[in-house]
Amino acid sequence: MRKRIAVVALPGSLTFLPPSARTVHNCVHQLSVMANESLENDGGTGSRNSRNIHFTSSVDLSTSLESSVQTRIFKIIVIGDSNVGKTCLTFRFTGGSFPEKTEATIGVDFREKAVEIEGEKIKVQVWDTAGQERFRKSMVEHYYRNVHAVVFVYDVTKMNSFQNLKTWIQECNGHRVSPTVPRVLVGNKCDLVSQIQVPSNTALKFADAHNMLLFETSAKDPKESQNVDSIFMCLACRLKAQKSLLYRDVEREDGRVRLSQETNINKSICPC
Ligand SMILES: Nc1nc2c(ncn2[C@@H]2O[C@H](COP(=O)(O)OP(=O)(O)OP(=O)(O)O)[C@@H](O)[C@H]2O)c(=O)[nH]1
Numbered sequence: 001m002r003k004r005i006a007v008v009a010l011p012g013s014l015t016f017l018p019p020s021a022r023t024v025h026n027c028v029h030q031l032s033v034m035a036n037e038s039l040e041n042d043g044g045t046g047s048r049n050s051r052n053i054h055f056t057s058s059v060d061l062s063t064s065l066e067s068s069v070q071t072r073i074f075k076i077i078v079i080g081d082s083n084v085g086k087t088c089l090t091f092r093f094t095g096g097s098f099p100e101k102t103e104a105t106i107g108v109d110f111r112e113k114a115v116e117i118e119g120e121k122i123k124v125q126v127w128d129t130a131g132q133e134r135f136r137k138s139m140v141e142h143y144y145r146n147v148h149a150v151v152f153v154y155d156v157t158k159m160n161s162f163q164n165l166k167t168w169i170q171e172c173n174g175h176r177v178s179p180t181v182p183r184v185l186v187g188n189k190c191d192l193v194s195q196i197q198v199p200s201n202t203a204l205k206f207a208d209a210h211n212m213l214l215f216e217t218s219a220k221d222p223k224e225s226q227n228v229d230s231i232f233m234c235l236a237c238r239l240k241a242q243k244s245l246l247y248r249d250v251e252r253e254d255g256r257v258r259l260s261q262e263t264n265i266n267k268s269i270c271p272c
């Protein structure tokens with residue numbers, strides 16, 4: 001039986017159950033997923049399009065962020081071998097579906113989702129990076145600059161992609177990403193049950209050794225959708241708890257951040 005981080009949906013709410021042995025800290029957060037604010041809708045096809053930022057300088061990004069200055073922005077990068085499903089995972093989180101067709105990411109795909117945690121509106125900015133060396137080498141500095149959290153992804157059906165995690169961690173450390181920056185490990189493609197090569201116990205040991213939570217999930221399986229959400233929400237909850245992260249004039253009403261009425265998703269227990 002594969003050990004997973006369980007995610008259970010209650011009527012009118014989204015509840016994350018904390019992973020028992022790997023709880024990093026216990027916290028209860030109230031959150032609402034306000035709106036699915038991908039920077040630009042691609043019509044649900046999942047095809048790579050205009051949000052594919054193959055930028056050459058940080059100026060491109062600052063332009064994109066001008067409209068977002070009223071909320072805190074958490075930059076989360078997603079890294080790992082090519083073809084492990086980074087694009088599909090980020091699309092599942094920000095777009096709520098599995099892309100019908102993907103191509104190798106070139107540079108970075110940049111997506112955002114607005115969430116509300118304990119009454120604070122937050123933008124989770126997901127940087128879906130290229131796994132192929134030739135598509136990423138000129139971009140690496142941009143990935144790691146001012147990053148708030150890192151998601152390492154491997155494919156549970158490809159032992160190589162798991163073994164290569166060491167290299168990805170080295171690269172991350174080599175770019176002076178602070179040890180205090182939260183990191184999680186994601187084993188993707190768990191729907192391919194008969195092809196699984198990476199045992200859960202092996203992955204769990206690795207995650208523990210690197211002080212990471214482990215999520216085993218599938219971007220493809222719709223039943224895993226909330227589990228995919230919990231990867232990013234877990235990080236967002238932890239980042240929110242780090243008061244030192246930049247505030248950007250959070251919109252307030254009567255001294256309190258107004259809760260969104262647009263969704264019935266509200267009370268949650270942080271999976272961390
Ligand atoms: N069965 C299954 N296939 C998946 C899953 N996630 C992604 N895939 C497939 O795996 C292939 C690669 O997915 P991508 O998301 O493009 O991989 P990537 O990691 O972004 O690859 P690069 O952009 O080259 O770094 C595609 O054919 C997807 O349809 C999953 O959870 N289950």
Ligand SMILES: [Mg+2]
Pocket residue numbers: 086087088103104105128129130131
């Ligand atoms: Mg990709």
